[in-house]
Structures are given as C-alpha cells and as structure tokens.
Amino acid sequence: MQKFRRVFEGIAKAGQSSNLNDFYTELFITERVSGEVNKEHEVRLIETASRKPAKGETPIKCEDIFKPLPGQDQPSRTIMTTGVAGIGKTVLTQKFTLDWAEGKANHDIDFTLPFTFRELNLLKEKEFSLVELLHHFFIQTKGICRYDLFQVVFILDGLDECRLPMDFQNNPIWTDVTKSTSVDVLLTNLIRGDLLPSARIWITTRPAAANQIPAECVDMVTEVRGFTDLQKECYFRKRFREDTLDSQSESDGTSIYRSLVTNTSKEMMCFSDFPMPAHYPNYLHHAQLLQYYRLYTEHFGLRRHITFQARHDIDAVIFCTGYRATFPFLPESLSDGPGGELTLYE
Numbered sequence: 001m002q003k004f005r006r007v008f009e010g011i012a013k014a015g016q017s018s019n020l021n022d023f024y025t026e027l028f029i030t031e032r033v034s035g036e037v038n039k040e041h042e043v044r045l046i047e048t049a050s051r052k053p054a055k056g057e058t059p060i061k062c063e064d065i066f067k068p069l070p071g072q073d074q075p076s077r078t079i080m081t082t083g084v085a086g087i088g089k090t091v092l093t094q095k096f097t098l099d100w101a102e103g104k105a106n107h108d109i110d111f112t113l114p115f116t117f118r119e120l121n122l123l124k125e126k127e128f129s130l131v132e133l134l135h136h137f138f139i140q141t142k143g144i145c146r147y148d149l150f151q152v153v154f155i156l157d158g159l160d161e162c163r164l165p166m167d168f169q170n171n172p173i174w175t176d177v178t179k180s181t182s183v184d185v186l187l188t189n190l191i192r193g194d195l196l197p198s199a200r201i202w203i204t205t206r207p208a209a210a211n212q213i214p215a216e217c218v219d220m221v222t223e224v225r226g227f228t229d230l231q232k233e234c235y236f237r238k239r240f241r242e243d244t245l246d247s248q249s250e251s252d253g254t255s256i257y258r259s260l261v262t263n264t265s266k267e268m269m270c271f272s273d274f275p276m277p278a279h280y281p282n283y284l285h286h287a288q289l290l291q292y293y294r295l296y297t298e299h300f301g302l303r304r305h306i307t308f309q310a311r312h313d314i315d316a317v318i319f320c321t322g323y324r325a326t327f328p329f330l331p332e333s334l335s336d337g338p339g340g341e342l343t344l345y346e
Contacts, residue, residue: 026231027227030224031221080213087225111151111152159204159212159213166184168191262284265282
C-alpha cells in the first residue's frame with residue numbers, strides 16, 4: 001500500500017515524491033455517450049479537455065467507477081478510461097487502489113490488483129498461469145488459487161505503452177487459471193471474459209491506442225477531462241498549502257513556493273533608507289526577502305504598530321498585488337455602506 005501513498009508529479013526525481021492524499025483532487029470523468037473512443041489528434045483533445053464540461057454530462061467519481069450509472073441495473077465488467085498524456089489516468093488508478101486498501105471505499109471488493117503494461121512488457125517471452133502471474137507480482141496472494149470465490153478487480157494501466165501482441169483474433173481460448181501460457185494469451189482472455197469471468201477489468205490508455213481492445217470486449221468507455229475551474233482552484237490550494245513564506249509560518253494557502261527567487265535585483269527592491277545586507281545575493285530567495293523586511297521593521301521600531309487578527313476602524317486600505325492578480329479573498333462587504341469604494345490602479 002505504501003507504493004500508492006507516495007507519487008511523483010511531473011518528472012520523477014529521487015526523494016521528491018508527494019503524499020497522494022495530501023494533494024489529490026477529484027478529476028472530471030465522464031462516460032462517452034457514443035461508447036466509442038475519441039479518435040481526434042491529441043492536440044485537439046487537449047484543447048477539448050481544457051474547456052468547461054458540456055451540459056448534461058454526468059461526472060463519475062473515482063470510487064464509483066464500477067458502480068452502475070443511472071439507468072443501469074448491473075455494474076460494467078470491463079471499463080476503458082481514456083485521456084491525453086499527463087491528464088491523471090495513472091494517479092486516478094492509484095487513488096482508487098489506495099482508498100480501497102485503506103478501507104475508505106469499495107468494501108465489496110476483495111482484491112484490487114494493479115498492473116502496468118510497462119511491467120507486463122518485461123514478461124513477453126515468459127509463460128505463467130494466471131495464479132502464477134498474480135503470485136509473481138503480489139506475494140500476499142500466495143496460497144490462493146480459487147479467485148472465482150472472490151470479487152477481484154484487475155487494473156491494467158497504460159495500454160498505449162503495451163508491447164505485447166494483444167492478438168484477440170488468433171489467441172486460443174484460455175479458461176484454466178492454473179494452466180501456463182504466454183502473458184499475452186492470459187491478458188486477452190482475461191479482458192474477453194473467458195478467463196475468470198467474475199473479475200472486473202479497468203484499462204487506461206491514451207486515445208490513439210484504445211483500438212487495441214475490440215469494442216465488443218469493453219462494456220463502458222469513460223474519459224478523463226482533467227479539472228474543472230473549481231477543481232483547479234482546489235488542487236492548487238492543496239498542492240501549495242505547505243509552501244509558506246517562512247518555515248515557521250502557520251499561514252495556509254499561500255502562492256509562494258519553496259524555490260521562489262525574486263526577479264528584481266536587491267538594489268531595486270531595497271528601501272532607500274535601509275540598504276540590504278552586503279552578503280545578500282543579487283537576486284534574493286523569498287526567505288531572505290522576508291528576513292530583510294523583519295530587519296527593517298526592527299530597525300525602525302515598527303513592530304509595536306502591527307497587530308494581527310485585530311479589528312480596527314480605518315479610512316482606507318491599499319492592496320499591492322501582481323498585475324494579473326484577482327481578489328477572491330476580499331469580502332463582499334468591502335464596498336458596502338456609504339462611501340465604500342474599490343478602485344483599481346495600474
């Protein structure tokens with residue numbers, strides 16, 4: 001389970017993984033109404049994914065991926081989830097697995113068995129029975145042979161990276177979970193429903209590779225559209241909540257990130273009556289800039305004039321902010337009452 005608690009964002013770097021539960025934000029997933037895979041070029045798909053959801057589309061939550069949709073009596077056995085590269089398909093499957101393992105969702109499932117096609121590619125020349133394949137990847141399953149007695153979910157992540165033939169047309173029918181054959185035969189029969197028909201299958205892929213699975217083998221096609229505007233805001237608030245101006249600060253939700261360095265020289269940024277320390281670099285890390293402001297405050301005795309979380313009657317407030325910044329944090333009552341006014345200056 002620890003494998004799914006920590007994930008890498010963007011380019012993986014040693015020691016820079018993140019706790020999945022700390023930043024995970026629900027993605028917008030929807031069923032493709034036509035049931036067909038979108039064959040548009042990925043550049044166009046990225047443009048589409050960035051738009052607002054169309055009216056009438058019903059979002060599907062990660063934990064509900066195998067639950068019947070409105071109007072359906074039975075859950076789908078085989079689900080294919082498509083989405084452009086980097087939109088969050090793998091993280092989605094990791095979150096599903098983690099929530100199940102932690103007992104937060106899908107209590108009816110006995111085993112969730114996640115595979116990546118990258119891992120399966122390495123076994124291209126080897127033979128296994130389905131039971132042996134599971135023992136190879138999941139040591140905890142040793143001693144279990146009757147998987148038909150359990151509710152099992154197979155996650156096959158990254159079909160677009162598959163280097164196996166996936167020859168649905170010519171591969172033999174295989175129904176015995178204890179009999180050895182190629183990994184390709186096991187996968188095609190598992191997806192087709194000849195091998196362990198009681199299992200549920202979840203396949204993720206980029207759209208261009210989706211046609212490797214015959215349409216008749218897929219019960220439902222879903223699509224990851226990325227974040228809605230509200231989900232974007234939620235994600236960034238979670239993602240950067242710990243990156244504060246000061247490691248001792250208790251503030252939450254700041255937009256400052258740990259590696260931020262000023263893009264204006266210290267000579268241009270300093271107050272005319274209080275030069276910055278000579279040992280400061282020309283372009284300051286944000287922690288040094290905060291230290292400079294504190295030195296300035298102490299030097300001129302300003303600290304006694306500053307109070308936090310206190311209410312005062314004031315005549316005016318000046319906000320100094322970035323050129324493209326908005327004001328989501330301002331109360332609506334700011335311009336209430338006689339003479340209340342908000343004026344913007346460039």
